[in-house]
Amino acid sequence: MDSQRDVLVIGGGIFGAAIAWALGRRGLGQRVLILERGQPAGGATSRAAALVTMARDDPALMALAKETFQAMAVLEGEYGEDVGRHTVGALHVGSASHAEALQARARHCASFGIDSHWLDKSQALARAPWLAPQSFELAAFYPDECFVEPYLLSSAYLRTATLLGAQVRLSSDVQSIGVMHGRVTGVHLTDGTHLPASVVINAAGAWANLLSTDLGLPLPMAPVRSQYWITEPAIQFPRDGAIVLIPEIRAYARPEMGALLFGVREKQPVAVNPRHLPKDLTGFVFDPDDADGWQNLGEGAQSLADYFPAVNTLGLAHYITGPSNYTPDGQLIIGASRAIAGLFVATGCNGSGITFSGGVGRLVAELVSGAPTFVAPEVFDPQRYGDIDPYAVDFLASCAAARAMKSSG
Ligand SMILES: Cc1cc2nc3c(=O)[nH]c(=O)nc-3n(C[C@H](O)[C@H](O)[C@H](O)COP(=O)(O)OP(=O)(O)OC[C@H]3O[C@@H](n4cnc5c(N)ncnc54)[C@H](O)[C@@H]3O)c2cc1C
Known part of the structure; x- marks a missing residue:
């Protein structure tokens, strides 16, 4: 060496x-x-x-x-790297009862130089046509947020x-x-x-x-199960649609090649003793009794349907899971x-x-x-x-x- x-x-x-x-x-x-x-x-x-x-x-x-x-800007600008960046912006949506929290976050972000502005309902729905119009009252849009590969x-x-x-x-x-x-x-x-x-x-x-x-x-x-689902492709999921965050139900979604990728933070997450985690995660299942994670969602899945009614009728094409380390x-x-x-x-x-x-x-x-x-x-x-x-x-x-x-x- x-x-x-x-x-x-x-x-x-x-x-x-x-x-x-x-x-x-x-x-x-x-x-x-x-x-x-x-x-x-x-x-x-x-x-x-x-x-x-x-x-x-x-x-x-x-x-x-x-x-x-900053790092992505250097990697792309100085080294010509493609990080698979999609700057689609993030919509933070909420009911009237959550207005104060959304407003406080927007003010807090502004003090850190993070840009946001409010969208009316039709503007928000143009960026996320899959959202049920009656499911939210406020929508703050953060234009610089992105997802990457x-x-x-x-x-x-x-x-x-x-x-x-x-x-x-x-x-x-x-x-x-x-x-x-x-x-x-x-x-x-x-x-x-x-x-x-x-x-x-x-x-x-x-x-x-x-x-x-x-x-x-x-x-x-400890490693805790993280998980998300990807629907089948459908017309209501534009490729340049926004990331959507729904803090009230701790849910998120983003476009994924004409489909929707979404996660809902479940009530009872599953932690695993790292001694029991295999070196190679291929095929690893956190809970063999709930291999697709759906049961564990419980009321999370129900509340998601209030915002995203098609979740009950659309097919789910993929389920992705893996360990994230929570403190x-x-x-x-x-x-x-x-x-x-x-x-x-x-x-x-x-x-x-x-x-x-x-x-x-x-x-x-x-x-x-x-x-x-x-x-x-x-x-x-x-x-x-x-x-x-x-x-x-x-x-x-x-x-x-x-x-x-x-x-x-
Ligand atoms: C389903 C899911 C969704 C997620 N969504 C997001 C998201 O939307 N946004 C976000 O920011 N983050 C997200 N995360 C979290 C993100 O993936 C992790 O925070 C990140 O990948 C952690 O990187 P890491 O390098 O610490 O760990 P890893 O990527 O796990 O890397 C650790 C590496 O160490 C190697 N290693 C371990 N032990 C040894 C050893 N003894 N000798 C040699 N090599 C060893 C392993 O082989 C592995 O390659 C998500 C995670 C999951 C599972």
């Missing part, structure tokens, strides 16, 4: 790729080696609905999301990172992170190889705890170990890792290089919950509950 490569990134999902890219942009590319045991973006990343939205209530998360828009965005980070000097090593299954005298020494692969390093960044997604917990760094998160407080997990020098972690996406990827990459690169950070990192501190047991049933339940509370934005 190239002895200069002393910064190891575990995981070639969108977080690992964005971190390598951001390190490369800071002139550190020649030091970076990404270790991926499967295919890049083959974990949660390629399964994402990939809404990329800045309009949120939490300023730290907005800052991360804004960075992703997650595999393309992740590949763009990775390809550009390699142009900037980083290397990717496939078939590299990390068994453990080496530590001696309070410093990382590198990683051990399952094939017996030891790769020395002075910096190790754990971006192993849903599997990150399997590498961290035994080092005394339990990560306050009890809804914040990501980004930072350094206090006990082990050179050990960093970046995970805990809370179902929005595509959206936050640019910010996660930048923040990790700043922390690793000791530069001032663009956002206060304390809120993302991996040790903020102390010495928890991330595999305990109660803890898994608290992470699942965090998904149930997540707003659709």
Whole structure:
């Protein structure tokens, strides 16, 4: 191995790729080696609905999301990458009783320079003809919001990172992170190889705890089932239709090649112990008794029909599911170990890792290089919950509950 490569990134999902890219942009590319045991973006990343939205209530998360828009502009403009971006804008719709919340969000976003304006009902329906006209009273439109092709965005980070000097090593299954005298020494692969390093960044997604917990760094998160459905194509789903967010029922939808992709946040999300998660997610089912997730929706499906009546008559062509890492407080997990020098972690996406990827990459690169950070990192501190047991049933339940509370934005 190239002895200069002393910064190891575990995981070639969108977080690992964005971190390598951001390190490369800071002139550190020649030091970076990404270790991926499967295919890049083959974990949660390629399964994402990939809404990329800045309009949120939490300023730290907005800052991360804004960075992703900056990163996409650089990838497209400077490197000619196609990230599959569809800037269709996002409609936030609600009943009169939800008006205050929608208005507060629009004001809050304006103070962060995020543009929005109100649409009347006919203007809103022109952007989302599938919405039942009587189902909403207010519609705020955020014109800059988009969705992307997650595999393309992740590949763009990775390809550009390699142009900037980083290397990717496939078939590299990390068994453990080496530590001696309070410093990382590198990683051990399952094939017996030891790769020395002075910096190790754990971006192993849903599997990150399997590498961290035994080092005394339990990560306050659990993989929780995320899911969405795609209808059959139909005339009421224009390809350039808007993303629609319905905070009252925690639902979202977006166009998908003449069909509608939608998700409704279910009442009782399913968390899984990461020890029971296979390395390859192909064919993995969270709940064998509810393989298409529909039962679990319960009243979510009923309330969705109020907004989207055709959901009861249209055929559903696809059901996509995968793990997202939820934390009890809804914040990501980004930072350094206090006990082990050179050990960093970046995970805990809370179902929005595509959206936050640019910010996660930048923040990790700043922390690793000791530069001032663009956002206060304390809120993302991996040790903020102390010495928890991330595999305990109660803890898994608290992470699942965090998904149930997540707003659709
Ligand atoms: C159904 C669904 C819908 C979603 N919708 C959205 C959305 O609309 N918007 C949004 O922003 N986000 C969305 N997400 C979330 C998004 O997909 C994730 O936040 C994001 O992909 C997380 O990226 P990651 O790199 O942390 O994890 P992953 O993509 O899972 O990458 C982790 C990588 O680490 C590798 N790895 C793990 N352990 C090891 C090891 N020991 N050695 C070597 N390699 C290892 C894995 O093989 C994997 O490739 C959705 C997720 C799902 C499942």
